[in-house]
Amino acid sequence: MVDRVGRPLTSLRVSVTDRCNMRCHYCMPEDDYVWLPRASLLTYEEMARLVAVFATLGVRKVRLTGGEPLLRKDLATLVAMLQREHRLHDLALTTNGTLLAGEAERLRRAGLDRITVSLDTLRPERLERFAKSGRHAEIVAGIRAARRAGFERLKINSVVIRGYNDDELADLIGFGRAEGAEIRFIEYMDVGGATRWSRDQVVPRSEILERLGRTYGSIAAVAHDSSAPAARFRLADGTEFGIIASVTAPFCAACDRSRVTADGTWFLCLYAGAGVDLRQPVRGGATDAELAATITAAWHARADRGAEQRLALPVRGALYPIDGLRADPHREMHTRGG
Ligand code: SF4
Numbered sequence: 001m002v003d004r005v006g007r008p009l010t011s012l013r014v015s016v017t018d019r020c021n022m023r024c025h026y027c028m029p030e031d032d033y034v035w036l037p038r039a040s041l042l043t044y045e046e047m048a049r050l051v052a053v054f055a056t057l058g059v060r061k062v063r064l065t066g067g068e069p070l071l072r073k074d075l076a077t078l079v080a081m082l083q084r085e086h087r088l089h090d091l092a093l094t095t096n097g098t099l100l101a102g103e104a105e106r107l108r109r110a111g112l113d114r115i116t117v118s119l120d121t122l123r124p125e126r127l128e129r130f131a132k133s134g135r136h137a138e139i140v141a142g143i144r145a146a147r148r149a150g151f152e153r154l155k156i157n158s159v160v161i162r163g164y165n166d167d168e169l170a171d172l173i174g175f176g177r178a179e180g181a182e183i184r185f186i187e188y189m190d191v192g193g194a195t196r197w198s199r200d201q202v203v204p205r206s207e208i209l210e211r212l213g214r215t216y217g218s219i220a221a222v223a224h225d226s227s228a229p230a231a232r233f234r235l236a237d238g239t240e241f242g243i244i245a246s247v248t249a250p251f252c253a254a255c256d257r258s259r260v261t262a263d264g265t266w267f268l269c270l271y272a273g274a275g276v277d278l279r280q281p282v283r284g285g286a287t288d289a290e291l292a293a294t295i296t297a298a299w300h301a302r303a304d305r306g307a308e309q310r311l312a313l314p315v316r317g318a319l320y321p322i323d324g325l326r327a328d329p330h331r332e333m334h335t336r337g338g
Contacts, residue, residue: 001058003268003302009295010227011257012059014047015337016075017067018262018329022096023132024120026159027193027333030322034329040263044074046282048081050260053291055087057299063092063116065337067262070099076110083111092116094157094338098135100142104149115146116155116184121165122175130164140179147180154181155242160203161188169208170215177239184230184242190310190319191270192333197318205245209233227254250307258299259337265330268298270338271306271319275330 002008018036020028042050051062062082069075075093082091092114093107100117107115117139121127124136146154156179158165158172165172169185176183185208190197212235213219222232222240229251230242245251252269259267264279276298281291310316325331 001296001299003299005253005303005305007254007302008256009054009058009258009299011061011063012051012054013063013065013257013259013337014051015065015067015260015262015335016047016069016072016078017041018332018335019071020066020068020096020334021071021098021133022068022135024118024159025130025164025196026161026188027338029193029196033332033334034326036261036263036329036335040279042262042264042279042282044078044081046264046279047078047260048085049288050264050278050282050291051082051088052085053288053295055085056288057292057295060088061090061092062088063094065094065259067334068096068098069093070095070103076103076106076112079107079110079112090114094118095142097139097142098133099138101138101145104142104145104151108149108151112151114153114155115151116157117143117146117181118157118159119143119172120158120161122168122171126165143179143181152180154179155184156181157184157186159186159188160208162201162203164201166203166211169211173212173216173235173239173241176241182240182242184244186244187247189246189307190316192319192331192336193325194333195318195320195322195325199316202247204248205231205243206248208243227251227256246307247311250305250311252305252308255305261330261335261337266295266298267330267336268302269304269306270333270336271310272304273331 094116097117127136188202216235220234222234224232229244232242234240265275266278267275
């Protein structure tokens, strides 16, 4: 099944909660938020049913997101349910890592394939200032626990922001190498709660490479799957890393991913203004065939290429002002699953 410009529906991000226990500047910089009503949150059974329907339509990769997904109780139970869906080839989790140390083994036993931990700085005092979190040590402990639990293909996502952590690029690579994890640098994006975004804070991929080259010498591009968001690179010593250039080199042309929020709203693009309500039919007695028909019709009509359109704007600021976000919490990245 492909959309209007030939992109398949392969990758699904499932947000299990809009809550988070950190307040990163690029995602949740405000003092208070409008949350999804608790009664609207899908149960694990409802999520697993939706994933099964998506799998019949071609989805092969599922990533659990949030908010912080490990705030949802017994996440391993959902992992075990999804792991039984034999059509999935890849079941992954993105987490801020603060609660990972206590959960990594259970998640592994339940059948989770891969983990990505978000960590933007190696300096605890910076994390306190930037994310209002004093839990740097817990995040590092979570990364180590994940390795011990057998997660071999561990990744660390670092959003790069000028004036905050752009002096830590080489150190982050060194940290990833020491911990057996691959670093992926992400250009600071103007989505959702990034109400304080400005273009001059974005460190483009070309500059990231140039800065790393000063420390590590020659850097070679590595062939990668064209639908994967990260372009991959290799240092002379064999260390590989990725860069997700969502701002300066968007990859909409090959985008096969979409997002279901914790309340069952399906967004066909990270920048989409509205989503498809799948909770109402799930709770209203729709059959799997009816759900599949709704999903198919929406995907066939999809022509989204949000990041490319943003790139073409002559003047660019934050996507939404704070009032716009409060009017509809689905616009928040912590609701949409990043
Ligand atoms: S902006 Fe939308 S279409 Fe482009 S890569 Fe992101 S989710 Fe896909």
